[in-house]
Structures are given as structure tokens and as C-alpha cells.
Amino acid sequence: MTKLQAKNIVKHFDHNGNSVVALDGVNLDVQEGDFLCIVGPSGCGKSTFLNIVAGLEIPDSGEILLNGKSISTPGPDRTMVFQEGALFPWLKVIDNVEFGLKMAGIPKEERRQISQRYLDMMQLTKFADSYTYQLSTGMKQRVAIARALAMDPEILLMDEPFAALDSQTRDLLLVELQLIWERTKKTIIFVTHNISESVILGNRVVVFKNRPSKIKKEFTIDYRRPRLMEDENLQKYYHQIVEELKNEVIAQIKDESQ
Amino acid sequence: MSEKIISEKRSQSLHDAANAALFLAIFVGIWQLVFMLGIWPKISLPSPAMVAESFVKLMLNLSLPEGVGVTLGRLVASFAISVGLGTLIGLAMIRFKGFGKTLNSFSAGLLSFPSIAWVPFSILLIGFNEFGIMFVVIMSSIFSVMISTYSSIRNIPPIYIDAAKNMGARGFSLFRYVTLPAATPSLIIGLRQGWSFAWHAIIGAEILMSIVGLGHILSVGRDFLDMGEVITSMITIFTIGLIVDRFLLYKLEAKIRKKWGLDHHR
Numbered sequence: 107m108t109k110l111q112a113k114n115i116v117k118h119f120d121h122n123g124n125s126v127v128a129l130d131g132v133n134l135d136v137q138e139g140d141f142l143c144i145v146g147p148s149g150c151g152k153s154t155f156l157n158i159v160a161g162l163e164i165p166d167s168g169e170i171l172l173n174g175k176s177i178s179t180p181g182p183d184r185t186m187v188f189q190e191g192a193l194f195p196w197l198k199v200i201d202n203v204e205f206g207l208k209m210a211g212i213p214k215e216e217r218r219q220i221s222q223r224y225l226d227m228m229q230l231t232k233f234a235d236s237y238t239y240q241l242s243t244g245m246k247q248r249v250a251i252a253r254a255l256a257m258d259p260e261i262l263l264m265d266e267p268f269a270a271l272d273s274q275t276r277d278l279l280l281v282e283l284q285l286i287w288e289r290t291k292k293t294i295i296f297v298t299h300n301i302s303e304s305v306i307l308g309n310r311v312v313v314f315k316n317r318p319s320k321i322k323k324e325f326t327i328d329y330r331r332p333r334l335m336e337d338e339n340l341q342k343y344y345h346q347i348v349e350e351l352k353n354e355v356i357a358q359i360k361d362e363s364q
Numbered sequence: 365m366s367e368k369i370i371s372e373k374r375s376q377s378l379h380d381a382a383n384a385a386l387f388l389a390i391f392v393g394i395w396q397l398v399f400m401l402g403i404w405p406k407i408s409l410p411s412p413a414m415v416a417e418s419f420v421k422l423m424l425n426l427s428l429p430e431g432v433g434v435t436l437g438r439l440v441a442s443f444a445i446s447v448g449l450g451t452l453i454g455l456a457m458i459r460f461k462g463f464g465k466t467l468n469s470f471s472a473g474l475l476s477f478p479s480i481a482w483v484p485f486s487i488l489l490i491g492f493n494e495f496g497i498m499f500v501v502i503m504s505s506i507f508s509v510m511i512s513t514y515s516s517i518r519n520i521p522p523i524y525i526d527a528a529k530n531m532g533a534r535g536f537s538l539f540r541y542v543t544l545p546a547a548t549p550s551l552i553i554g555l556r557q558g559w560s561f562a563w564h565a566i567i568g569a570e571i572l573m574s575i576v577g578l579g580h581i582l583s584v585g586r587d588f589l590d591m592g593e594v595i596t597s598m599i600t601i602f603t604i605g606l607i608v609d610r611f612l613l614y615k616l617e618a619k620i621r622k623k624w625g626l627d628h629h630r
Contacts, residue, residue: 162526182532192527195624196545206531208541239625257531 108174109293110136110159110261115168117154128154129165130318136261136295141287143296143304145347146314147358152297155314156265159295160186172260182206185254186263189270191246193238199249200225200234206257224252227286244275251283255290264296268303277335280306284332301351305343306333313347316354317361323350410592415599418592427581432600435566435577438494442501443562447555450506454513464514471511479504479565483572497569504565505558512554516547549620556613563605 117129128151136142144152157163159170161180170177172184185206193202203221212220225231228248238246247267254262268276280303287294298304304311308327315322327343392412399411406414422428457464482500490496520543528542570579578597585593621627 160530162530180526180529180532182530184530186527186530188523188527190523192523194524194527194542194545196548205528205533205541209528209532209534209537237623237625253531 107138108135109138109140109172110134110295111169111171111174112155112159113169113171115155115158115165115170117151117158117163117165127318129158130320131168132320134312134321136293138293139291140310141284141294141296141308142310142312143298143308144312144314145298145301145304145351146319147316147351147355148299149358150314150316150354151319152314153265155319156186156263156295156297159261160184160263162186182210182257183260184263185257185259186265187247187250187254187267189266191238191243191250191267193246193249193253195238197237198234199230199236199238199241202238202249203253203256205253210257220256221252224256227255228252228282242275244271244279247271247279251286255286255292260293262292262294264294266298267296269298269300276303280335281332283307288331301344301347302335302340305340305347306335311343311347313350313354316358322354407589408591410595415592415595418590419596419599422581422593422596428596428600431576431578431581431597432604435570435579436604438497438577439501439562439566442498442566443505443559445498446502446505446558446562447509449502450509450558451513453506454510454517457510457514458517468511468514471507474507475511477504477507479561480568480572482565483569486569487573492573497566497573500569500573501562501565505562508558508561509554512551512557513547516550516554517543519550520546549617549624549626552613552617552620556609556617559608559613560605563608567601 112132112134115129115132117127119126119128132155144155146152154163158165161170161178161184164178177184194205197205200218200221203224204217207217207220222231222234225234228251230245230248230252233241233245233249238249241249250267268279271279284307286292294307296304296307305327308325311325311327312321313323313325314320325343325347327340329340329343333340395412399409403409410418419428453467457467479500482503486496486499486503490499524542524546525538528538533542566577567579567582570577571583572579574580578601581597582594585591585597
């Protein structure tokens with residue numbers, strides 16, 4: 107079943123008085139239960155696309171349909187895990203996880219139960235009463251994932267959530283995220299510039315083309331899980347995507363040097 | 365382990381207090397020495413003991429306690445109005461962007477405007493009364509509160525707002541649960557600055573406009589050539605300023621900074 111549909115999304119940005127095309131007609135169907143990764147060179151508009159799906163930015167034209175209904179504002183049915191976590195430093199870990207539930211008007215008792223469950227899932231039980239500055243970067247991203255899942259969203263949006271992590275922590279979270287996906291059956295859109303990440307996580311990998319950005323190619327990765335970073339069988343997918351992206355990166359460097 | 369930290373903290377603050385006491389002792393010693401050199405006549409520069417005498421006199425005839433009470437009463441009332449009104453205007457500046465931008469472009473002039481320059485205006489507009497004094501204090505501190513409200517909220521990292529909207533926060537709950545707490549550390553700094561402007565202003569206004577209060581004690585001392593009284597009032601002003609900032613506003617700020625981990629550099 108189609109969970110989310112992007113129809114001909116166009117977005118321009120104003121850059122020093124010039125209009126720059128960030129997205130030039132992006133069409134994408136996301137099926138229920140998809141783990142869809144979007145890869146592309148930095149600045150190719152993939153994060154902009156995610157923000158539009160989240161309703162944080164408004165496209166110049168085109169439409170996003172969630173379960174067949176058009177959407178244009180942010181909503182807890184599409185929770186986002188941001189690159190820097192974006193946790194609230196004035197709240198304890200558990201209150202961060204509960205934030206969305208509180209906004210939804212869910213009673214305290216029930217909020218505690220739900221947030222406790224997701225903290226357990228992310229192995230953060232011990233840190234429920236900590237403040238965010240007391241956590242490592244990896245733990246912060248775990249909290250951010252727990253916070254997003256606690257809302258029980260239709261779609262989980264992830265914007266380069268592991269980009270700031272050291273590689274050991276990232277490898278661990280890559281496995282955890284696959285397990286969570288299998289357990290919760292969530293639909294996930296995951297944006298990254300890291301090709302290995304996309305190969306490990308995605309059952310679909312969509313490659314964004316450099317400006318004007320649109321979808322260049324899509325790969326289906328049908329391989330057992332949990333996939334590990336060191337699995338050599340994944341190399342062939344990796345090389346296919348690298349090949350596809352190589353020209354894009356060259357084009358982008360040319361673009362920027364002009 | 366935590367006991368050790370607490371006892372270390374305690375010995376640290378004892379150490380600080382000992383240093384402060386030593387500094388004061390040296391200061392008073394030098395003062396006494398200068399007095400004994402007899403460069404100035406006693407009437408211009410009394411000894412520490414003579415000032416202590418003035419202090420006791422002003423305490424016993426209640427003019428000092430009364431002065432402190434009156435001054436603090438005016439100050440608190442005026443500052444409360446400044447905070448209330450300044451916050452409202454600051455929020456209006458956020459809500460109406462053009463208004464905010466325009467007013468903010470005047471901020472340098474408003475913030476650096478000397479409080480004493482409001483006095484003649486206030487005397488002519490309102491008169492030699494409580495409200496005249498309060499007017500000076502309010503005008504001297506309101507801009508600091510207003511501009512700090514505006515800039516504190518504008519400088520909130522947009523990602524907090526995005527994250528909050530993403531989780532369904534809207535309207536008042538967005539303001540109450542995200543905007544306000546996110547702006548708090550910076551708001552407190554604005555409050556401290558506003559308080560210090562108000563404190564400057566009230567003493568100036570009282571010297572020129574009042575018949576009671578700490579500033580008035582200063583001006584009576586001057587009129588009766590009573591340097592002991594002048595210095596007593598000055599020391600009282602210093603002490604109150606120190607206590608309020610150090611033990612109230614600074615404590616509040618430190619508490620929030622700690623909770624946020626702002627002093628936690630890695």
C-alpha cells in the first residue's frame with residue numbers, strides 16, 4: 107500500500123538575489139513498511155525534500171500525499187530525527203521523549219508508560235533523569251530516535267542522524283535501527299550522504315541528481331538483515347551506487363567552482 | 365565521592381571568603397593610613413572609625429533602615445513595571461516584525477541613554493513625587509528588558525522550533541514549552557542588566573528628586589558637609605547591589621546554566 111506520495115515537488119531558493127532550483131520535479135512513492143534511503147551529493151536538495159515531507163518547508167509547487175490525503179503543515183504523524191538531535195536542553199531525557207505526547211494532550215500516567223517503553227528499547231532506562239548535556243553524541247541520537255518513535259508516527263523521517271557520530275557508535279546504531287525497523291514495521295525515509303549507510307539500511311535506495319535536483323536512479327536492495335558494515339556481499343550494491351553518484355559529485359564540484 | 369566534592373566546594377568558598385576579608389582589611393588599612401597622613405581635613409576624609417560612628421548614628425535614628433526600605437520599595441515596584449511592560453513590548457516586537465526591526469535599530473541609543481538625563485523631563489512631566497522617581501527608573505530599565513526579550517527569542521536556534529512543530533507544538537504551547545524555556549538563559553542576563561540600570565537610576569533620581577531614600581541620604585550628607593553620612597550611604601548602596609546581584613540574580617543564572625550544561629565544556 108502506498109504510504110506517501112510526492113508529486114512533482116518543485117522548490118526554489120533565493121541565493122544572493124538569484125533563484126536557485128533546489129528541487130526540480132521530484133516524484134516518489136513510498137510503500138508502507140519501506141526503509142527508503144535517499145543519497146546524493148551535499149547540497150542536492152535531499153534534506154530540503156525531507157523538510158517538505160515533514161511540512162517544515164513549503165514547496166513552490168507539487169503535492170505530498172500521506173495515505174492519499176494532501177498535507178502541507180508539520181504534524182506528529184511524520185516525526186523527524188534531526189542531524190544534531192535537536193533535543194531540548196531544558197528538559198530531562200524522559201521529558202524530551204514525552205514532549206510530543208504532552209503536546210498531543212495524553213495524560214501524564216500514559217505518557218510515562220510510553221516513554222519508558224521507548225527508553226527501554228533504546229537502552230536509555232538509566233538516563234531517564236539525566237539532562238542532555240550529560241549524554242554522549244550517540245546517546246543523544248538514541249534519545250532523538252526514542253522521542254520520534256514515541257509519537258507512533260505514520261512515517262519516521264531521518265535527516266543524516268548518524269553524520270556526527272564516531273564510526274563505532276554509528277555501526278552499532280545502524281544495526282539497532284534495522285532491528286527497530288523490523289520490530290516496529292515503521293515506514294522510514296532516511297537521508298544520508300553516506301553510501302554504505304544507505305546500502306546497509308535501505309530496502310530501497312534513491313539517488314538524487316545534482317542541480318537541478320531530481321531522482322536519478324533507484325536501487326532495490328534485497329538482502330538479509332541485520333546487515334553489517336563489513337559484509338562483503340553488500341559491496342556490489344555499494345559500487346553500483348558509487349558509479350551512479352560519481353558523475354554527480356564531479357558535476358557539483360564544477361558547479362561550485364564557477 | 366559526592367561528600368568529598370561538597371567538602372571541597374565548602375573549603376573553596378571559605379577560601380574565597382577569607383580572600384575577600386583580607387582584601388577589605390587591606391582597603392580599610394590603606395584608608396586609615398591616608399587619614400593619618402592628614403592630606404585632607406577630617407571633614408573631607410573621615411577615618412573608618414568615624415564612618416562607623418555615622419553608620420551607628422544613622423541606624424539608631426532609623427534614617428538608614430528607612431532609606432533602604434523606601435529605596436528598595438520604589439526600585440522593586442518600578443522594576444516590576446519595567447519587566448512586565450518591557451516583556452510585552454519585546455513580544456510585540458517579535459509578533460510585528462517591522463515594528464521590532466525599527467525599534468531594535470534604535471536600541472543602541474535607548475540602551476546607552478544616561479538615566480540621569482530623564483530627571484528634568486520627569487520633573488516637568490510628572491513632578492517631584494514618587495511617580496516622578498519611578499518614571500525615571502522605569503525609563504532607565506525598560507529598554508534593556510525589551511531589547512533582551514526581543515533578541516533572546518530571535519536568537520533561539522531554529523532547530524528547536526522546527527523540532528517542536530514537528531512534534532505537534534502550536535501557538536501558545538509552542539511559546540510556553542519551547543520558546544520561553546529556550547530563551548531563558550539569555551532572558552536572565554537581560555534581567556540582570558535591567559536591574560543594574562534600575563539601581564543606577566534610582567540613586568540618581570533620589571539625589572535630585574527625593575526627600576527620603578538612600579540617594580536622599582547622600583544629598584543630605586553633601587548639604588550638611590557630613591562625609592561620614594555620604595560614605596555610609598555609599599557603602600550601603602554597594603552592599604545592596606552586591607547582595608542582590610551575587611546572591612539572587614547570579615544564583616538564578618548559575619542554576620539555569622548548570623541545568624543546561626552551559627558551563628560544561630568538553
